[in-house]
Amino acid sequence: MNRPFVFINSAMSADGKISSRDRRQIRISGKEDLMRVDELRAASDAIMVGVGTVLADDPGLRVKSRILREKRKDMGQLKEPFRIVADSNARTPANAKILGPGCMIAVSYSAPEERLDRLRSGCEIIKCGTEMVDLPGLMEELYNRGVRRLMVEGGARLNWSLIELGLVDEIYIYIGGLIIGGERAPSLVDGPGFRNSFPRLSLQSVQRLDEGLLLQWELH
Numbered sequence: 001m002n003r004p005f006v007f008i009n010s011a012m013s014a015d016g017k018i019s020s021r022d023r024r025q026i027r028i029s030g031k032e033d034l035m036r037v038d039e040l041r042a043a044s045d046a047i048m049v050g051v052g053t054v055l056a057d058d059p060g061l062r063v064k065s066r067i068l069r070e071k072r073k074d075m076g077q078l079k080e081p082f083r084i085v086a087d088s089n090a091r092t093p094a095n096a097k098i099l100g101p102g103c104m105i106a107v108s109y110s111a112p113e114e115r116l117d118r119l120r121s122g123c124e125i126i127k128c129g130t131e132m133v134d135l136p137g138l139m140e141e142l143y144n145r146g147v148r149r150l151m152v153e154g155g156a157r158l159n160w161s162l163i164e165l166g167l168v169d170e171i172y173i174y175i176g177g178l179i180i181g182g183e184r185a186p187s188l189v190d191g192p193g194f195r196n197s198f199p200r201l202s203l204q205s206v207q208r209l210d211e212g213l214l215l216q217w218e219l220h
């Protein structure tokens with residue numbers, strides 16, 4: 001199967017949480033880390049999140065720095081990275097910031113048509129999977145549309161599915177100097193969890209950034 005190179009970028013607290021017990025977005029990254037995230041976006045063909053992240057954070061997912069946008073153009077990439085939501089039941093709100101030219105919402109065939117109609121003017125709809133988005137199928141579709149480097153910005157359940165399916169090549173984890181706590185607060189990877197065999201990572205780099213640490217891991 002052809003698929004893009006896939007990497008996850010996430011910020012977590014010192015205790016491994018990516019947001020609070022009520023799924024509220026917490027500023028974990030400092031300025032330097034946010035600039036690094038913008039650089040990773042600018043170097044990607046597409047950026048993907050799960051709909052849980054859209055509902056909790058309403059991210060825009062655009063390249064923020066004008067200099068980076070211009071650098072992309074100089075390198076022949078005329079468009080900004082695609083913005084993609086994995087959204088099995090089409091729950092993305094019609095006023096979500098992610099919508100607009102370059103946005104694709106991946107839904108399953110069971111997504112209600114009336115919800116799709118509300119979204120159609122703001123994005124392209126890709127249907128794959130019966131109940132949930134078929135992620136391997138989506139990867140192939142994105143590859144066919146020219147996506148070679150896909151950045152995933154969470155959340156916890158999408159990270160789980162992609163890792164469980166063996167679709168992730170690299171993970172950047174920024175560990176910030178705070179503790180969030182809470183059994184129910186999302187962690188870097190949620191879902192049911194692995195039982196017997198656990199994906200192994202090899203450490204590629206370690207860097208001190210702001211008041212925290214950036215780790216770059218490769219998956220085997």
Ligand SMILES: NC(=O)c1ccc[n+]([C@@H]2O[C@H](COP(=O)([O-])OP(=O)(O)OC[C@H]3O[C@@H](n4cnc5c(N)ncnc54)[C@H](O)[C@@H]3O)[C@@H](O)[C@H]2O)c1
Nearest residue numbers: 010011018019023050051052053133154155156157158161
């Ligand atoms: N700190 C960070 O770097 C960071 C980054 C992103 C999100 N977050 C936080 O993560 C939380 C959201 O995470 P989450 O786990 O609730 O939602 P999520 O963003 O992982 O989205 C999950 C949803 O994606 C959809 N989906 C479609 N196909 C899927 C598939 N095959 N497998 C899994 N999901 C699929 C489903 O509708 C599912 O409900 C929010 O609280 C947000 O603030 C933090």
Ligand SMILES: Nc1nc(=O)c(N)c(NC[C@H](O)[C@H](O)[C@H](O)COP(=O)(O)O)[nH]1
Nearest residue numbers: 011026027028029037057059060061062
């Ligand atoms: N890198 C990072 N550091 C954080 O401290 C934090 N809370 C997030 N959270 C990820 C989340 O989904 C954000 O909402 C999008 O990164 C916002 O994207 P925009 O700025 O709207 O483009 N991400």
